[in-house]
Amino acid sequence: MSLVAMVPEVFAPGGVLARADGHFQPRDGQTQMAIAVAETIAEGGALVVEAGTGVGKTYAYLVPALLSGERVLLSTATKALQDQLFARDLPRLAQILGLPVRMALLKGRASYLCLHRMQQARLDVQAQDRGVARVLAKVEDWSRQTVSGDLAELTGLDERSPVIPLVTSTRENCLGSSCPRFRECHVHRARREALAADIVVINHHLFFADVAVRESGMAELLPTVRVVVFDEAHQINETGVQFLGTQMSTGQWMDFARDLLIGGLQHARGLADWAGLSQLLELSAQDLRLVVGNAIFEGANGVAAGARVRWTEEAPEGLSGAAWHAALRALGSACAQSLEALDTVSEISPDLERLYERGSALLARLARFSGPCQADAVRWLDVGNQLRLIESPLDIADAMRTRILTSPAETSEGEAWPEEPAANMGRAWIFTSATLGADEALTWFTERAGLKDARILRVASPFDYARQAALYVPRQLPSPADPSHSRSVAEWVALAAEPLGGRTLVLTTTLKALRIIGDALKERWQTSGALEVLVQGEWPKRRLMERFREGASHGRPGCVLVASASFWEGFDVPGDALQLVVIDKLPFPPPGDPLVEARTQHIERAGGKAFTSYALPEAAVALKQGAGRLIRHETDRGILVVGDTRLVTMGYGKRLLAALPPMCRLESPEEFESALMALTKPSTTDPTCP
Known part of the structure; x- marks a missing residue:
């Protein structure tokens, strides 16, 4: 058959x-x-x-x-979805079908314990911190028991822990077959298993990283397969753009400086001034960050910290060209001095040889960013705790085809x-x-x-959205351009969430709105403790989701979760734990974002209309993703609220409404109040709409 x-x-x-x-x-x-x-x-x-x-x-x-x-190669968006496919869906289905299938899970290096770097971690200055030392000891105990080396096994390890980069490797610092622990290497073992498997589960980041690295001559070959499946495929363009371009961060330079000090003192003590060279590299990287930081925080270009800074000219927008290039030259000089020292000792140890290769690669990347941007690419700075210099294609279409x-x-x-x-x-x-x-x-x-x-x-979805869900746009909210908009949304959410006992997810389009709405809601219930306000960034995502799902149980109050970015998708809370989803504004792409600007200009140069062919479809897809958080099961009921009157007053609102599931429309505060009260009843058969 x-x-x-x-x-x-x-x-x-x-x-x-x-x-x-x-x-x-x-x-x-x-x-x-x-x-x-x-x-x-x-x-x-x-x-x-x-x-x-x-x-x-x-x-x-x-x-x-x-x-x-x-x-078969299965690629999905996140490590959590990888784990679900590999640990639950695939084994269960293979058993049902009676098929003997060899399966393998393959993640990026940062997901696996590096035994060699774990041994070196005690020499790092960060390990002197009592909290870091305590977590490091926990990792060391677990390392003697684990077979896979997958850090996801280690319960209680915060994904933001400073210990993780100390005990994992990167492409830059991995010693490969020269490593003294190579035969025990968890990354190497995972790849061997993948090469022998029938089904391999990876993620989009690993797929595109492998494409980029393979073409640079440092192949990390994934199994040769005939069937490739991309689940959560809507993310592959942004993921691919990230990896098919070029990036350099001050964090990479700081890591190189730290490893230079550790490697030099461990293998070539006294043969060079390793402390001085490491310090010069660190200071040069910090100075590059400060050139940008001073301009931003002094308001020279009006850009907030954490934003993307345009880079269409010789230097990024708002920065002195002379100061910028002087900082780049100083960093290059510091790197050249370190390479000169490493060149004389690199044969002593694989660590020192790899450090020389890393430094050379960083210096080459620095030279690229010191010159003009490549054609059909866009360049910008990403400013956060570290500074990232990024040059990327506008999309992955050409790379996918060729x-x-x-x-x-x-x-x-x-x-x-x-x-x-x-x-x-x-x-x-x-x-x-x-x-x-x-x-x-x-x-x-x-x-x-x-x-x-x-x-x-x-x-189409099999859900009966007309019966299970309703859509409401509060007409009394101010325009999204009004400075009071976020505060007004918070006040409206508070009045709606209290009767529900929480069970509310607020999705914001900006981090600024996230902070304003989160702070206002916390202030609202700070004294009474009637509801607990969870805000993205304060806890790891997994912990926020677990607490939200618990809701009002075990004597704890119900929850309101205020989130942005990654919570617009991948947030799965079926049942009564989530019954109200509030989107603060229509999710148009930010007009000041350098990548958005470059895509817009590209469309307009070709004679197109950027708003109708780019901004509006982007908003429609994002709105659809946010709305998808509400109904996750045939028995779910809930209300989607969009706090942006443009959805019903502007002509383009019809296109955005058409992208949403066919929910019942609530036209007045009274209809919304009636639907909200219906959700407070335990029945799962009453329709949401009055």
């Missing part, structure tokens, strides 16, 4: 899935998607599937992938690529997500990903 014929039988009433799981409900959309995936695997080519929330897209691509018998979807005969350095017989058999590419565009052709995704010729399939 062919793959295309087998797949629908698995999803049919009385089929394998129905017999294995009493809760399984056949869905036409899920079967339709699974057949399309099977056809693509059988014939090759590219398939783009937008599968609405509740379709069951994971099983829709896993079933045909497993039944095909092909080697470097990913097809396998060139030679690399950019003229070396032949490894043989890839799978590519000659017609590789199958599947891209899927709940949100890939606002039009039938899904052009928001396909144009930027170089997939104009792909087969397109849109599968």
